[in-house]
Amino acid sequence: MNPNPxxxxxxxxxxxxxRRFAQEKVAxxxxxxxxxxxxxxxxxxxxxxxxxxxxxxxxxFGGLGMGCLAAGVIHEEIxxxxxxxxxxxxxxxxxxxxxxxxxxxxxxxxxxxxLIQGQAICAIALTEPRGGSHPAELSTRAVxxxxxxxxxxxxxxxxxxxxxxxxxxxxxxxxxxxxxAGARGVxxxxxxxxxxxxxVSSPEKLMGIRGGHAFxxxxxxxxxxxxxxxxxxGTGFKTAMKVLDNSRxxxxxxxxxIAEAALDAAVQWAKTRQIGGEPLSGKQGIQWMLADxxxxxxxxxxLTLQALALREAGQPFTLQSAMCKLYASEMVAFVTDAALQIxxxxxxxxxxxxxxxxxxxxxxxxxxxxxxxxxxxxxxxVLD
Ligand SMILES: Cc1cc2nc3c(=O)[nH]c(=O)nc-3n(C[C@H](O)[C@H](O)[C@H](O)COP(=O)(O)OP(=O)(O)OC[C@H]3O[C@@H](n4cnc5c(N)ncnc54)[C@H](O)[C@@H]3O)c2cc1C
Numbered sequence: 001m002n003p004n005p006x007x008x009x010x011x012x013x014x015x016x017x018x019r020r021f022a023q024e025k026v027a028x029x030x031x032x033x034x035x036x037x038x039x040x041x042x043x044x045x046x047x048x049x050x051x052x053x054x055x056x057x058x059x060x061f062g063g064l065g066m067g068c069l070a071a072g073v074i075h076e077e078i079x080x081x082x083x084x085x086x087x088x089x090x091x092x093x094x095x096x097x098x099x100x101x102x103x104x105x106x107x108x109x110x111x112x113x114x115l116i117q118g119q120a121i122c123a124i125a126l127t128e129p130r131g132g133s134h135p136a137e138l139s140t141r142a143v144x145x146x147x148x149x150x151x152x153x154x155x156x157x158x159x160x161x162x163x164x165x166x167x168x169x170x171x172x173x174x175x176x177x178x179x180x181a182g183a184r185g186v187x188x189x190x191x192x193x194x195x196x197x198x199x200v201s202s203p204e205k206l207m208g209i210r211g212g213h214a215f216x217x218x219x220x221x222x223x224x225x226x227x228x229x230x231x232x233x234g235t236g237f238k239t240a241m242k243v244l245d246n247s248r249x250x251x252x253x254x255x256x257x258i259a260e261a262a263l264d265a266a267v268q269w270a271k272t273r274q275i276g277g278e279p280l281s282g283k284q285g286i287q288w289m290l291a292d293x294x295x296x297x298x299x300x301x302x303l304t305l306q307a308l309a310l311r312e313a314g315q316p317f318t319l320q321s322a323m324c325k326l327y328a329s330e331m332v333a334f335v336t337d338a339a340l341q342i343x344x345x346x347x348x349x350x351x352x353x354x355x356x357x358x359x360x361x362x363x364x365x366x367x368x369x370x371x372x373x374x375x376x377x378x379x380x381x382v383l384d
Contacts, residue, residue: 006305007069015073018052022081030082033211034356037203039167041118044088048118052078053089054096061100061112068246068311072253072304079257083360084211086257088121090250091163094243095122095172102231102239103190111170111190123168125159125217126240132161133373135174136183136237140219142175144226152223153177153189155197158216161367165215166200168193173219174236186236190228197222208359245318247368248325249311252304255328255364259297262332262339262357266290269343286342293335300328319381326374329364336361 004015029040047053056071057063071093078086092115099108114120126135140157155175165171171191178185191198197220203213231239267290270281280286307320336357340347347354365371 011069011073014070015077018074018077022077026085027081037210044118053118054093054116057096057116063116069308072308075250075253076257079254080261083254083258084209086254087212094124094247097243098172098230104227107227120169121164121167123162123165123171125162125171125173127161129160138176140175142177151226155219155222158218160216161214162217163212163214165217166213174240177233183237184234187233188230188236188239189224191224195222208362245321248321249307251364251368252324252328255332258357258361259332259335262336263293266339266342289338293338296331296334300331303327322374322377326371332361332364
């Protein structure tokens with residue numbers, strides 16, 4: 001393995017361990033998961049036992065208290081093997097951040113334990129059918145009401161494209177507690193999927209990340225105790241935006257992972273494929289493609305490290321997070337497409353991973369805020 005020059009020796013050792021695990025255990029099953037869409041829960045538990053799920057969770061919640069760079073390295077290395085598996089891990093990170101920061105410890109601690117051990121799956125339910133790009137305009141309602149069991153929040157509404165919801169034991173749900181208050185009227189809740197009234201559809205038929213699954217979830221008079229609210233009433237939108245800053249950075253890390261895998265494959269192929277009596281790598285046209293792939297990959301690394309450094313230092317990083325998510329997700333589209341092109345017709349077959357890299361990479365420009373939304377965030381800062 002080439003050591004990553006941008007991280008210290010401890011993180012390099014972590015990257016090496018995760019890469020070995022990912023290449024030995026995660027990569028071999030990706031074709032099968034892509035075809036059958038079966039989630040490998042045993043593999044998830046193994047990741048949990050090795051401390052690869054939410055390593056940044058503070059020790060008081062059972063985590064390892066590692067920095068966000070460690071988490072980024074893990075997301076990158078797992079994505080190099082299988083993006084859908086690393087997205088499962090990324091969502092665990094997001095939910096763990098919300099639960100540990102805003103939840104009542106006695107409510108959230110048991111869930112967090114199961115999450116980091118890979119024994120529970122969680123989903124984050126923000127997007128609604130009316131449109132994911134403007135999450136302040138939620139229709140899902142949470143109304144405080146009194147029942148025979150005491151005071152509860154009663155949740156009604158529909159969420160769309162919720163990753164892993166059909167496999168999850170609990171959801172973090174965003175709903176309006178005060179519809180007149182706009183973004184300030186949104187609150188967040190933890191909702192076990194076993195709660196009466198939670199209905200999950202069959203999975204969407206996706207183009208990529210087919211080892212993961214997105215579902216529609218409806219809430220039909222779902223009652224949750226008051227202590228299942230995460231943070232104060234009306235702070236849910238702010239929570240979602242903070243979490244999205246982190247998730248965009250993690251999406252950039254996963255983009256780097258796939259792009260590295262695609263570039264490695266392209267270099268190998270170019271060196272061994274003989275055309276006209278010489279390896280493909282001898283052709284200047286191919287060399288320039290490889291040079292452009294490397295250049296964009298390194299530029300994405302730079303932006304990602306910039307955002308990670310600010311996050312690790314506790315500084316605001318909304319702009320940097322938007323920039324690295326946007327750039328890295330567009331970079332990986334270019335790199336995976338070029339890698340497929342270098343493989344010619346072989347790249348277009350399902351015997352090789354190239355076509356899957358292209359399909360998987362496509363979602364990176366859509367979820368956790370589309371490219372257009374990242375450009376809006378960047379433009380707002382420029383014009384401020
Ligand atoms: C596989 C998958 C997994 C997902 N997982 C989750 C999950 O776990 N939890 C969750 O809550 N959501 C999840 N999502 C939802 C995802 O975050 C949304 O799809 C995304 O935010 C875009 O929302 P939308 O699909 O409703 O598109 P829309 O909001 O309808 O947008 C359509 C198009 O218009 C553009 N657009 C919108 N507003 C503007 C604007 N102001 N300026 C310029 N262009 C604009 C968008 O960029 C997009 O190109 C997932 C989606 C997919 C496909």
